[in-house]
Amino acid sequence: QVQLVESGGGLVQAGGSLRLSCAASGRTFSSYAMAWFRQAPGKEREFVARINWSGSNTKYADSVKGRFAISRDNAKNTMYLQMNSLKPEDTAVYYCAASPLIVATAEVSDYGSWGQGTQVTVSS
Numbered sequence: 809q810v811q812l813v814e815s816g817g818g819l820v821q822a823g824g825s826l827r828l829s830c831a832a833s834g835r836t837f838s839s840y841a842m843a844w845f846r847q848a849p850g851k852e853r854e855f856v857a858r859i860n861w862s863g864s865n866t867k868y869a870d871s872v873k874g875r876f877a878i879s880r881d882n883a884k885n886t887m888y889l890q891m892n893s894l895k896p897e898d899t900a901v902y903y904c905a906a907s908p909l910i911v912a913t914a915e916v917s918d919y920g921s922w923g924q925g926t927q928v929t930v931s932s
Contacts, residue, residue: 809834809920809921810832810833810834810837810840810906810921811832811833811834811921812830812831812832812904812905812906812921812922812923813830813831813833813923813924814828814829814830814902814903814904814923814924814925814926815828815829815831815926816828816829816926817902817926817927817928818927818928818929819929819930819931820894820928820929820930820931821930821931822894822895822896822930822931822932823893823894824894824930825890825891825892825893825894826891826894826928827888827889827890827891828844828888828889828891828902828904828926828928829886829887829888830842830844830886830887830888830889830904830923831885831886832885832886832887832906833885837882837885838861838862838882839861839908840861840906840907840908840921841858841859841860841861841906841907841908841909841910841911841912841918842858842859842878842880842887842904842905842906842907843855843856843857843858843859843878843904843905843907843912843914843919844856844857844858844878844887844889844902844903844904844905845902845903845904845905845916845919846898846900846901846902846903846928847900847901847903847925848899848900848901851900853903853916854869855869855914855915855916856868856869856872856876856889856902857869857872857876857878857889858878858912858913858914859878859879859880859887860910860911860912861882861910862882863879863880863882866878867914869914871897872891872898875891875892875893875894876889876890876891876892877889877890877892878890887904889902891928894928894930895930896930896931896932897930898928898930899928899929899930900928901925901926901927901928902925902926902927902928903922903923903924903925904922904923905919905921905922905923906919906920906921906922907919907920908920
């Protein structure tokens with residue numbers, strides 16, 4: 809298991825930017841595929857973006873494509889989510905997750921380790 813801690817959330821106006829970080833400890837970070845999910849009040853947890861172990865392959869939900877960028881620094885055991893052009897509908901708790909699979913999908917069930925979440929609130 810890998811332990812994950814998110815940071816960087818906060819309150820921002822529509823059109824603004826935030827950068828989330830996910831710090832990992834425990835077993836070898838670089839052996840995990842990683843992802844960001846989010847959950848708004850009263851809604852199910854939804855996929856935002858994922859990245860493979862090396863950072864060479866990424867995939868995004870259609871709702872964030874072109875506005876968000878996922879990246880990782882294996883030397884620092886950290887993953888990032890750069891969020892630009894934020895919209896009120898991006899308001900949610902954002903979670904980072906780790907998967908031991910070589911190719912992880914957008915399914916919550918692929919991910920066995922989760923952080924505690926960080927709140928992102930976008931005001932209109």
